[in-house]
Amino acid sequence: MGRVEINPDTSNRTLPKAATGIQGLDDITSGGLPRGRPTLVCGSPGCGKTLMAIEFLVRGAVQYAEPGVFMAFEETSEELAQNVRSLGFDLEALARENMLRVDYVHVERSEIEETGEYDLDGLFIRLGHAIDSIGAKRVVLDTLETLFGGLSNAAIVRSELRRLFRWLKGKGVTGVITAERGDGTLTRHGLEEYVSDCVILLDHRVTEQLSTRRLRIVKYRGTTHGTNEYPFLIDDAGISVLPVTSLGLQHTASGERTSTGIPRLDEMLGGEGVFKGTSVLVSGTAGTGKTSVAAHFVDAACRRGERCLYVASEESESQLTRNMRSIGIDLEPWTANGALRFHAARPTAYGLEMHLATLHKMVNEFDPTVVAVDPISTFLNAGTAREAEAMLTRLVDFLKGRQITAVMTNLTHGGTAAERTEGGISSIIDTWLLLRDIELGGERNRGLYVLKSRGMAHSNQIREFLLTDRGVELNDVYVGPEGVLTGSMRAAQEAREKAVTLTRQQEIERRQRELETKRQALDAQIEALRAKFEAEQSELELIIGQEEAAAQRLRDDRKDVERIRKADRSAAERSDA
Amino acid sequence: MKVNPDPEPQEEGPLRLVEVAAAETVDPAMWDLRLYVAGKTAKSVAAFENLSRICEEHLAGKYKIEVVDLLVHPQLAQGDQIVAIPTLVRKLPEPIRKVIGDLSNAERTLVGLQLRPARSGAEDAS
Numbered sequence: 119m120g121r122v123e124i125n126p127d128t129s130n131r132t133l134p135k136a137a138t139g140i141q142g143l144d145d146i147t148s149g150g151l152p153r154g155r156p157t158l159v160c161g162s163p164g165c166g167k168t169l170m171a172i173e174f175l176v177r178g179a180v181q182y183a184e185p186g187v188f189m190a191f192e193e194t195s196e197e198l199a200q201n202v203r204s205l206g207f208d209l210e211a212l213a214r215e216n217m218l219r220v221d222y223v224h225v226e227r228s229e230i231e232e233t234g235e236y237d238l239d240g241l242f243i244r245l246g247h248a249i250d251s252i253g254a255k256r257v258v259l260d261t262l263e264t265l266f267g268g269l270s271n272a273a274i275v276r277s278e279l280r281r282l283f284r285w286l287k288g289k290g291v292t293g294v295i296t297a298e299r300g301d302g303t304l305t306r307h308g309l310e311e312y313v314s315d316c317v318i319l320l321d322h323r324v325t326e327q328l329s330t331r332r333l334r335i336v337k338y339r340g341t342t343h344g345t346n347e348y349p350f351l352i353d354d355a356g357i358s359v360l361p362v363t364s365l366g367l368q369h370t371a372s373g374e375r376t377s378t379g380i381p382r383l384d385e386m387l388g389g390e391g392v393f394k395g396t397s398v399l400v401s402g403t404a405g406t407g408k409t410s411v412a413a414h415f416v417d418a419a420c421r422r423g424e425r426c427l428y429v430a431s432e433e434s435e436s437q438l439t440r441n442m443r444s445i446g447i448d449l450e451p452w453t454a455n456g457a458l459r460f461h462a463a464r465p466t467a468y469g470l471e472m473h474l475a476t477l478h479k480m481v482n483e484f485d486p487t488v489v490a491v492d493p494i495s496t497f498l499n500a501g502t503a504r505e506a507e508a509m510l511t512r513l514v515d516f517l518k519g520r521q522i523t524a525v526m527t528n529l530t531h532g533g534t535a536a537e538r539t540e541g542g543i544s545s546i547i548d549t550w551l552l553l554r555d556i557e558l559g560g561e562r563n564r565g566l567y568v569l570k571s572r573g574m575a576h577s578n579q580i581r582e583f584l585l586t587d588r589g590v591e592l593n594d595v596y597v598g599p600e601g602v603l604t605g606s607m608r609a610a611q612e613a614r615e616k617a618v619t620l621t622r623q624q625e626i627e628r629r630q631r632e633l634e635t636k637r638q639a640l641d642a643q644i645e646a647l648r649a650k651f652e653a654e655q656s657e658l659e660l661i662i663g664q665e666e667a668a669a670q671r672l673r674d675d676r677k678d679v680e681r682i683r684k685a686d687r688s689a690a691e692r693s694d695a
Numbered sequence: 696m697k698v699n700p701d702p703e704p705q706e707e708g709p710l711r712l713v714e715v716a717a718a719e720t721v722d723p724a725m726w727d728l729r730l731y732v733a734g735k736t737a738k739s740v741a742a743f744e745n746l747s748r749i750c751e752e753h754l755a756g757k758y759k760i761e762v763v764d765l766l767v768h769p770q771l772a773q774g775d776q777i778v779a780i781p782t783l784v785r786k787l788p789e790p791i792r793k794v795i796g797d798l799s800n801a802e803r804t805l806v807g808l809q810l811r812p813a814r815s816g817a818e819d820a821s
Contacts, residue, residue: 224776231807234741234796239733239780240765240772247769269779269795 133340136184136256136292139177140170142359146344147335151316156286156293158313160305161320166331166352167296169205170320171258172198173356174294176207178256179217184292186256187248188220191264195220205356219248225268232270238278241265242285249291257286260296263307276307283312304336315339321347330471330505333359349471358475360512371395371573376488376523379418380411382592383551386568386577392549393573394487395521397514399544401528402553406564407583408527409433410590411551412490413442413449415525420452424487427480428460431496435460446588459484465497470509473497477513481520488523494543495529507543514546548572553583556604563605566592582608726750726758727787728808731772733765733780738797742781745798753810783807 135149175186199209212218297305317336332347350359375390384391416426452458498506517524550569564583568576581592596603732739779795794807
């Protein structure tokens with residue numbers, strides 16, 4: 119038929135791309151920037167444009183063996199090299215190896231007079247020379263718009279820039295052009311009109327004194343891309359974009375179980391503990407023992423020879439270790455042998471994104487099977503509730519994706535419903551343990567129950583939660599006619615019941631003894647009667663014998679008499695009969 | 696005085712820079728001008744012609760014009776921070792001044808070379 123059909127194979131549909139090597143950016147662009155075309159990176163001052171551009175070049179040179187040219191309009195090459203040295207990028211070394219060329223273009227309006235026609239061939243020649251000298255595949259122009267400040271004839275600059283982008287495409291280099299964000303427009307001078315293949319917008323926002331950097335792909339012609347705003351951060355390893363929301367819900371669910379470290383709790387969770395790679399939330403009011411539960415979990419994992427990451431946002435490592443020792447959990451050997459790593463930092467120390475990225479990084483480096491976050495509630499103070507929720511959702515998603523069991527504690531405040539989490543994160547939690555105070559009879563006791571546990575038959579019972587010097591113990595609570603009792607009241611009630619039971623027991627024993635005595639008495643009586651009977655029987659038998667003997671004797675006597683009288687035979691026979 | 700009448704590629708371009716530097720120490724009154732072009736285009740030819748005329752009128756006997764073709768010596772563009780073509784650079788006397796364009800406006804060229812007091816400042820103020 120010769121009909122053209124839509125290619126059903128998605129793998130070879132997209133444009134050729136040049137991987138940036140920037141963590142996360144290649145994920146959301148599904149492979150990188152459009153190869154052989156310019157990309158516009160715009161944003162307000164200080165949002166990380168230059169850094170992103172330079173990382174694109176450095177990673178291109180180091181990871182993909184693609185030499186690059188950096189045309190700097192704002193900073194000299196020395197300044198640039200200095201600025202990125204803290205990220206571990208050595209521009210001078212790359213330049214020595216002919217993998218990078220930095221050309222500082224300085225246009226000073228005060229020393230330039232313009233008269234008549236001109237073009238920007240000088241720029242083209244410089245760029246072309248730099249590209250050709252090292253065979254560059256990547257080019258950065260940072261920030262091209264300063265030309266508008268240095269040259270007064272905007273019409274010429276405009277038409278020359280249009281020509282420049284066409285020329286760059288013709289050269290086949292992958293370009294990154296940075297531009298300042300304008301008022302209501304993406305760039306101050308409308309560069310987005312010329313660079314139409316890919317536009318990335320960077321943003322630096324400060325909300326409640328905490329700053330968050332965000333990245334959005336405004337446009338990417340000819341390819342699918344993530345459209346959301348992705349937080350990104352700049353730390354000592356450069357830029358990392360966090361495309362966590364792009365992970366989706368594709369993680370495989372493990373059927374394997376993991377012990378919580380508290381046998382009775384495992385028993386409550388269908389007998390085997392929680393599923394591996396799920397999220398466990400331990401929530402409760404202050405002092406209900408959330409940290410102890412988390413410590414048990416971590417201790418059990420270390421005991422099994424697994425690695426754990428403990429994120430403590432309220433206590434320092436040594437404080438936590440000391441406190442846990444008091445309930446018989448010694449975490450020190452685990453930190454010593456490297457099975458347990460602590461990460462203690464106040465959430466308010468830096469923004470949520472930074473926290474998330476730090477955790478990402480630590481998890482990637484350390485590769486634990488259990489991550490404890492104690493508590494997550496403090497993260498809510500570090501940003502707005504929605505941000506915190508988004509951050510925790512992404513954290514849980516990330517950990518699930520890596521089959522890591524997450525144990526999180528959450529401090530709830532008295533007065534609010536215990537079933538509510540501030541972060542509204544309950545929906546992402548698989549197993550939710552609720553610790554609550556039970557105030558009764560002038561004392562406060564702890565109760566634990568399983569609010570929910572996805573995918574298993576779990577106990578619906580409240581257990582009394584005891585912190586002993588051998589760790590956490592769970593006891594049955596007393597449920598009886600007096601209601602639910604815990605603590606000393608439970609103990610008293612149990613003692614009372616024990617006393618009652620004992621009395622009853624004694625009564626039964628007494629009655630049994632009585633019965634035994636009676637039986638024995640009866641037996642004795644029966645024995646006596648039988649003896650009497652036997653005596654009477656033998657007496658009667660004796661009498662009967664005597665009587666029979668007498669009768670015999672009588673008959674014998676009569677016969678003798680007959681014989682003597684010679685009596686009528688027949689009469690005698692008759693009498694015999 | 697040395698005038699290169701043709702902005703054609705010159706192989707000895709970089710060599711001449713050394714000569715210029717030597718000339719500076721010898722004669723501080725000498726005007727050292729350098730015209731950057733990219734090939735023999737209408738604009739560069741016009742710029743060179745305009746420049747020669749102006750120099751003859753105002754600096755007769757004490758100027759030096761050197762034409763640098765960046766198509767031949769692209770590496771020279773970086774040193775004088777050349778972006779636009781054509782660009783006239785006044786290397787001496789100091790400070791460095793640049794005039795870009797085909798120099799068709801003699802007045803502005805003279806202002807750019809500081810052979811005439813700038814009126815642009817007064818215009819800006821008004």
